[in-house]
Amino acid sequence: QIAEWKKLRDEPTLTQDKTQVELAANIGTPADVEGVLENGGEAVGLYRTEFLYMGRDKLPSEDVQYNAYKTVLEKMDGKPVVVRTLDIGGDKELPYLEMPKEMNPFLGFRAIRLCLDRQDIFRVQLRALLRASAHGNLRIMFPMIATLGEFRQAKEVLLEEKAKLTAEGTVVSDNIQLGIMVEIPSTAVLADQFAKEVDFFSIGTNDLIQYTMAADRMNERVSYLYQPYNPSILRLVNMVIQAAHHEGKWVGMCGEMAGDQTAIPLLLGLGLDEFSMSASSILPARSLISKLTMSDMKTLAKESLTKSTAEEVVELVKATLDK
Numbered sequence: 001q002i003a004e005w006k007k008l009r010d011e012p013t014l015t016q017d018k019t020q021v022e023l024a025a026n027i028g029t030p031a032d033v034e035g036v037l038e039n040g041g042e043a044v045g046l047y048r049t050e051f052l053y054m055g056r057d058k059l060p061s062e063d064v065q066y067n068a069y070k071t072v073l074e075k076m077d078g079k080p081v082v083v084r085t086l087d088i089g090g091d092k093e094l095p096y097l098e099m100p101k102e103m104n105p106f107l108g109f110r111a112i113r114l115c116l117d118r119q120d121i122f123r124v125q126l127r128a129l130l131r132a133s134a135h136g137n138l139r140i141m142f143p144m145i146a147t148l149g150e151f152r153q154a155k156e157v158l159l160e161e162k163a164k165l166t167a168e169g170t171v172v173s174d175n176i177q178l179g180i181m182v183e184i185p186s187t188a189v190l191a192d193q194f195a196k197e198v199d200f201f202s203i204g205t206n207d208l209i210q211y212t213m214a215a216d217r218m219n220e221r222v223s224y225l226y227q228p229y230n231p232s233i234l235r236l237v238n239m240v241i242q243a244a245h246h247e248g249k250w251v252g253m254c255g256e257m258a259g260d261q262t263a264i265p266l267l268l269g270l271g272l273d274e275f276s277m278s279a280s281s282i283l284p285a286r287s288l289i290s291k292l293t294m295s296d297m298k299t300l301a302k303e304s305l306t307k308s309t310a311e312e313v314v315e316l317v318k319a320t321l322d323k
């Protein structure tokens with residue numbers, strides 16, 4: 001099996017009937033890029049920039065960030081790199097920010113909410129990203145977007161920093177795609193409206209599942225409610241993909257679900273364009289996809305949307321793959 005995976009390393013990701021999708025990797029540091037390339041990653045689908053901010057006693061400077069982003073872009077050598085702006089809060093704290101304790105951190109002051117309030121922090125990151133954009137194929141993604149207002153505001157801040165840099169004579173790429181994470185149900189439900197304004201979506205199922213099922217992703221006692229195959233989740237994913245494609249936009253997924261061997265057939269059939277996962281899952285995923293046909297997966301996905309429980313969906317996937 002390992003020999004088979006190795007052969008697939010430099011191959012495109014194709015179903016048996018030659019539908020192509022993109023397999024990307026989630027990374028946390030520039031050092032992770034080596035693993036992405038060794039495992040045949042076609043892109044970085046999620047660069048979690050939180051790690052740059054954690055494990056130190058003050059905010060990382062613009063230059064520290066610039067160097068990290070530039071390194072990733074250069075190592076990826078023109079392949080797409082989706083960098084997610086700071087997603088702190090929730091389970092991830094920064095000791096030096098001295099945030100008040102919250103009753104419900106996962107529903108609290110985190111990610112884009114914090115960045116729009118603390119624009120001093122946000123603007124430094126955006127400037128570092130814009131400067132780095134000259135060194136590769138950068139895509140910028142905002143986390144935890146719940147309303148169009150938040151997206152528009154974040155985009156405006158980005159455009160302001162871009163204008164400033166350009167006026168200073170700094171080279172900034174004119175081809176930076178701007179997208180959002182779809183990880184809050186309001187955004188999934190309103191995806192048709194968002195799709196008119198963003199360049200892409202990346203579905204964050206880790207949070208989308210927790211918010212849809214109202215089940216804390218860190219709480220063992222409610223982990224039975226953490227159901228990626230629940231038809232409610234599949235319907236939301238379907239809505240997001242349909243909405244994006246209607247506007248000619250692409251959709252990725254960067255939650256754990258994207259690398260899951262039971263979920264992949266369903267996601268493929270629903271029309272997902274990009275799957276972003278831990279590097280070690282990429283070759284097994286490419287191997288699985290090469291054995292599937294898009295026409296069968298479409299039938300499977302359509303039928304899964306008519307099911308009433310996660311168990312029924314899993315049964316259906318098994319029955320389809322065993323055929």
Ligand code: PEP
Pocket residue numbers: 046048087183203204205206207208254255256
């Ligand atoms: C997600 O929510 O699915 C996601 C990819 O982001 P994180 O796990 O960092 O919250």
Ligand code: MG
Pocket residue numbers: 183204206207
């Ligand atoms: Mg998330």
